[in-house]
Amino acid sequence: MSAALVLEQAFNGLQLGMILFLMAVGVTLAFGVMSLINLAHGSMLMLGAYFIAAAGTHITAYPLAFVAALLLTALCAVALEWLVMRPLYQRGHLDQVLATFGVSIAINEAVVMLWGREAVFVAPPEWLDGAVAITETVSYPLYRLAITAVAALAGLALWLLLAHSRLGMRIRAGAENGDIVGALGVNVRLLFCGVFVISSLLAALGGVMLGPLIAVQSGMGDPLLILALAVVVIGGVGSLKGALVASLAVGVIDTFGRMIWPQLLGDLLGNIVANGAVYLLMALVIAIRPTGLYGQHGN
Amino acid sequence: MTPSTTCACLPWPHTARRIAAVLALTLASGLAIAQAPASLKLGVIVGTSGPFNVAGAEQKRGVEIALAHLNGRLGGVPFEVIEADSKGNAEATVSEMSRLIERDHVDLIAGLTASNEIIAAIKPITDAKVFFFGMNGGPAPIAGAGCSPYYFNASFQNAQITRGIGGYMSAHGVKKLYLIGMDYEAGHEHTDAARDGFTGDVVGQSYTPLTQLDFAADIAKIRASGADAVFAFYPGGPGIAFVRQWAQAGMTGKVALYSNIALSEPTVFQAQGKAAVGIIASGNYSATLENPANARFVQDFRAKFGRDPASFAGLAYDTMMLIDAALRQVKGNIRDQAAFRAAIEHVRFDSVRGPFRFGSNHQPIQTNYVFEVAQRTDPGGAQRPDAGLYLKRVGVATENAVDEFASKCQMK
Numbered sequence: 001m002s003a004a005l006v007l008e009q010a011f012n013g014l015q016l017g018m019i020l021f022l023m024a025v026g027v028t029l030a031f032g033v034m035s036l037i038n039l040a041h042g043s044m045l046m047l048g049a050y051f052i053a054a055a056g057t058h059i060t061a062y063p064l065a066f067v068a069a070l071l072l073t074a075l076c077a078v079a080l081e082w083l084v085m086r087p088l089y090q091r092g093h094l095d096q097v098l099a100t101f102g103v104s105i106a107i108n109e110a111v112v113m114l115w116g117r118e119a120v121f122v123a124p125p126e127w128l129d130g131a132v133a134i135t136e137t138v139s140y141p142l143y144r145l146a147i148t149a150v151a152a153l154a155g156l157a158l159w160l161l162l163a164h165s166r167l168g169m170r171i172r173a174g175a176e177n178g179d180i181v182g183a184l185g186v187n188v189r190l191l192f193c194g195v196f197v198i199s200s201l202l203a204a205l206g207g208v209m210l211g212p213l214i215a216v217q218s219g220m221g222d223p224l225l226i227l228a229l230a231v232v233v234i235g236g237v238g239s240l241k242g243a244l245v246a247s248l249a250v251g252v253i254d255t256f257g258r259m260i261w262p263q264l265l266g267d268l269l270g271n272i273v274a275n276g277a278v279y280l281l282m283a284l285v286i287a288i289r290p291t292g293l294y295g296q297h298g299n
Numbered sequence: 300m301t302p303s304t305t306c307a308c309l310p311w312p313h314t315a316r317r318i319a320a321v322l323a324l325t326l327a328s329g330l331a332i333a334q335a336p337a338s339l340k341l342g343v344i345v346g347t348s349g350p351f352n353v354a355g356a357e358q359k360r361g362v363e364i365a366l367a368h369l370n371g372r373l374g375g376v377p378f379e380v381i382e383a384d385s386k387g388n389a390e391a392t393v394s395e396m397s398r399l400i401e402r403d404h405v406d407l408i409a410g411l412t413a414s415n416e417i418i419a420a421i422k423p424i425t426d427a428k429v430f431f432f433g434m435n436g437g438p439a440p441i442a443g444a445g446c447s448p449y450y451f452n453a454s455f456q457n458a459q460i461t462r463g464i465g466g467y468m469s470a471h472g473v474k475k476l477y478l479i480g481m482d483y484e485a486g487h488e489h490t491d492a493a494r495d496g497f498t499g500d501v502v503g504q505s506y507t508p509l510t511q512l513d514f515a516a517d518i519a520k521i522r523a524s525g526a527d528a529v530f531a532f533y534p535g536g537p538g539i540a541f542v543r544q545w546a547q548a549g550m551t552g553k554v555a556l557y558s559n560i561a562l563s564e565p566t567v568f569q570a571q572g573k574a575a576v577g578i579i580a581s582g583n584y585s586a587t588l589e590n591p592a593n594a595r596f597v598q599d600f601r602a603k604f605g606r607d608p609a610s611f612a613g614l615a616y617d618t619m620m621l622i623d624a625a626l627r628q629v630k631g632n633i634r635d636q637a638a639f640r641a642a643i644e645h646v647r648f649d650s651v652r653g654p655f656r657f658g659s660n661h662q663p664i665q666t667n668y669v670f671e672v673a674q675r676t677d678p679g680g681a682q683r684p685d686a687g688l689y690l691k692r693v694g695v696a697t698e699n700a701v702d703e704f705a706s707k708c709q710m711k
Contacts, residue, residue: 005523012515019513117353119539119570121686124547131549138522141547144515213544214512215536215570217353223510255516258505267504275482275508 004135009255011134015144017251018151022206023221023228024235024243025158026199032238033175033195034089039100040080041228042221043107044200047073048207049216050111053122062125069208070201077200081193089192108218117218122211147209154205155244158198162240171195175238230278234285236295245293250278339378339406339631341622342399345434345615346412349387353535354611355412357566358434361608361615364599369619374626381405385412389419396423405429406633409618412611414438414457414485417450424449428636430643434618435611439488442662443707451643451661453618455583456702457485458492461559463667463696464530464581465497468557473528474499477521477554480532482506489559493530502526514541518548529554534561539570546574555579560690563672564609568685575688578672583663584613584652585670585690592620592649606685613651621655624648658701660708669694 023045030036051069059065084103088096124143131139162168173181174191182188207221214220231250235242257277262270273280285292343362346355362380371377381403383395392411399405400423408424409432411417418438424431425447437456441447468476476499480486486506494501503524505517521529533541542563545556551574560582563575586597586607596616600608608616621643628642629635644657658664670690677687 002523005519008519009516012513012519015515016513112352117356118566118684119353119536121570121572123572139549141549143547210512213540213547215539215567217536217539217570220512220536223512226510258516259520262503262505271482271506275506 004138005259007134008138008140009259010252011140011144011148013252013255014248015148015151015251016255017248018148018155019206019210019224020228020231020250021155021244021247022151022202023224024231024247025155025240026202027225027228028232028235028238028240028243029195029199031232032240033171034085034192036085036089036196037093037096037100038085038199039097039225040103040107041100041199041203042219042223042225043104044073044077044203045207045210045221045224046111046216046219047076047107048204049122049211049220050115050120050207051204052208052211053115053120053216056123062127066208070204073204073207074197074201077197078193080200081196085196086189086192104222111218119215119217122216124212143212150205150209154202158202159240161198167194227278230282233292234282236289236292238296239292239294242292242294250281253277253281337377339373339376339626339633340381340403341373341378342381342383342403342405342408342410344383344385344392344395344399344408344410346385346387346416348384349391351387351412351535353566354435354609355385355387357609357611358410358412358615360600360604361434361612362619364596364603364608364612365616365619367599368595369623373619374623374629374631376626376631383410385410385416387413387416389415392416392419393423396420400424400427400429407432407622409453409622410434410615412436417441417452418445421445421447421450430633430636430639432618432622434615437662437702438484439704442660442702443704444709446660446708446710448640448661448710451657452663453621454614454663455665456662456704458488459663459665459697459700459702460561460582460667461489461492461532462495462581462700462703464493464557464559464579464669465495467579467581467669467694467696468493468528468530469496469498473497473555473557475502475524475526475528476500477502477524477526477529478504479517479521479529480506481534481537482508485534486532489532489561490530493532493557509537512537512540514544515548518545518550521554522548522550526554528557530557531562532558535567538562539567542567542571542578543574551577560585560610560670564611564690565607565685565688566609566611568606568672568688571688572686573674573688575672576674579669579693580672580690581667581669581696582610582690583665583667584610584617585668585692586613587670587690587692588652588668590649590651590653593651596651604684606683607689617651617655620648620650621646654699658705659710660702660705661710662702662705664699664701666698667696667700668692669696 027041030038051072055065055068088099128143128146130142132142133139170186178188231246235246257274261274345358383399385392407430412435414436417433421441430449433452433454435454437452442456478490480490556578558580560580563578625643625646629639633639656664671693672688673691675687
């Protein structure tokens with residue numbers, strides 16, 4: 001394994017990790033604050049991707065299309081929170097799973113009605129279409145570097161918001177005890193709506209950026225949601241730090257596992273281990289720490 | 300098509316016209332009874348929802364064109380189509396098949412989209428003694444020992460559309476090959492078929508999970524392996540992701556990308572865009588095959604849907620035309636099942652894919668072509684639903700080939 005390849009795979013692992021983080025942080029935030037399990041989270045990623053496809057055909061300036069796609073997703077998130085999620089906060093997790101799974105099917109079908117079954121095309125912005133030379137022989141797509149950078153910035157902004165702002169303080173307090181925060185005069189309904197929109201926006205950001213890389217079609221976010229759920233379980237449900245650490249760990253383990261296991265165990269067995277590595281890690285973490293790496297005990 | 304109720308064109312009064320009409324009808328139906336059933340019911344079952352819905356919807360488009368060409372008659376007999384959705388899974392297939400057979404009393408069934416559906420359908424149709432014509436895919440088990448006298452595969456045996464590409468790659472200077480595919484039965488079947496006949500070295504192989512969407516790590520591995528070509532089996536959504544990421548990683552033109560038409564077809568051309576240009580793919584059908592039947596089909600398909608038909612549509616159309624020709628042989632009479640079966644086994648019709656006949660195991664004997672994804676030269680093509688791309692015929696992988704399982708089938 002050459003140094004250039006290791007470096008390239010490190011970039012790939014970091015990028016996969018950051019995309020997973022954008023998904024996982026929303027899942028864990030909704031659970032931590034509203035105690036909500038949201039299986040429609042993958043739909044938000046899908047909506048982001050479809051909206052950038054639609055915006056891209058009307059708006060030529062990429063930054064504007066980018067903002068428009070996020071705004072449209074935020075509008076959908078507000079409607080969804082108001083119509084479906086709000087009554088679910090007080091219900092059991094099984095009800096939430098059933099209802100949000102239903103929502104994801106409905107959104108998948110709505111997308112088919114609006115845009116058709118065939119995948120739609122999303123062009124990356126031209127000024128990000130090039131590649132950067134990381135060694136003399138290997139170059140790395142500029143667009144992928146940009147994804148990692150934007151995802152990292154989004155994570156940083158979220159951290160600043162939660163740890164260093166009044167809104168963040170309220171969100172954290174709401175997560176501890178929503179009733180008391182409500183009694184102190186904070187509009188908990190509005191607060192929860194805000195959290196839902198933020199977590200949806202993070203997923204949509206992932207979708208907007210993945211649009212040019214993967215197939216933009218109905219149900220596209222669901223496989224990523226499965227991986228993100230594994231990440232959340234590894235990191236500890238409700239823990240933001242856990243989501244970050246587990247995302248990066250899964251990204252790196254998955255990427256390097258694809259290289260290392262086949263070399264150690266041969267193509268056939270190595271492939272099997274590499275494909276299952278994330279879930280093996282999840283089983284291992286649950287066996288040792290049932291609440292995940294950073295999960296709180298007694299939750 | 301718009302009959303006028305106040306027709307002044309005929310000089311006789313209404314009552315006389317009515318009598319004439321009744322007489323004509325009686326005569327016509329009397330003749331029909333002597334030869335064939337008055338009408339037929341054809342069940343058409345495709346996976347228009349579920350994981351293969353893009354393919355299923357394209358099959359339906361092919362059927363739609365066929366219905367227009369058949370003009371209400373199948374093998375000379377008026378017929379109606381009863382639709383069903385196999386949903387891409389075995390359970391729905393079995394229950395929908397049972398509904399078609401037991402409740403709707405269909406005479407024949409055509410369709411299915413995925414191999415798992417076909418495997419599930421064999422027992423119901425064999426038990427009920429209803430002929431079934433497969434429109435897409437042919438899993439190995441029922442091409443061989445599990446073959447059924449009531450199942451005819453009008454599309455392709457799965458590995459058949461890949462076989463021969465190995466020899467083609469060797470003939471075109473590929474020395475070091477990397478195999479990659481989705482980690483399920485078809486992924487292994489097609490990569491194994493691609494290896495067959497390849498005389499160089501296979502320098503690596505990877506099988507990725509069905510849910511994987513990012514192939515950056517695998518593409519980096521391929522580059523590091525020093526391969527001068529890769530055979531990749533990725534149908535549908537993952538195929539779009541693989542092709543776009545392949546181009547974005549700067550691999551186009553450096554490492555040749557081979558596959559079969561599952562990777563790149565008109566249904567995914569728009570989403571893949573110019574990243575698909577240069578892919579070499581084997582397959583039994585494309586819109587560019589030159590024969591009169593295909594010219595007519597493609598022209599009408601384009602007029603209706605604005606792009607070239609994908610193989611799912613071409614094979615669905617072909618299946619309908621095949622049934623039509625076989626029925627014509629027995630004058631629409633399917634009560635004598637042995638005679639009808641013989642008619643299907645020896646069916647001759649103008650297939651859109653060129654020469655076609657059935658082998659002893661009811662699987663097609665046909666030519667596997669080699670295509671290259673190319674860009675049309677006319678301007679404005681990128682705006683079309685196929686992004687101006689088409690499958691250019693560049694060679695032949697196997698000619699009039701029998702699948703490898705034919706000898707294992709004992710048709711009872």
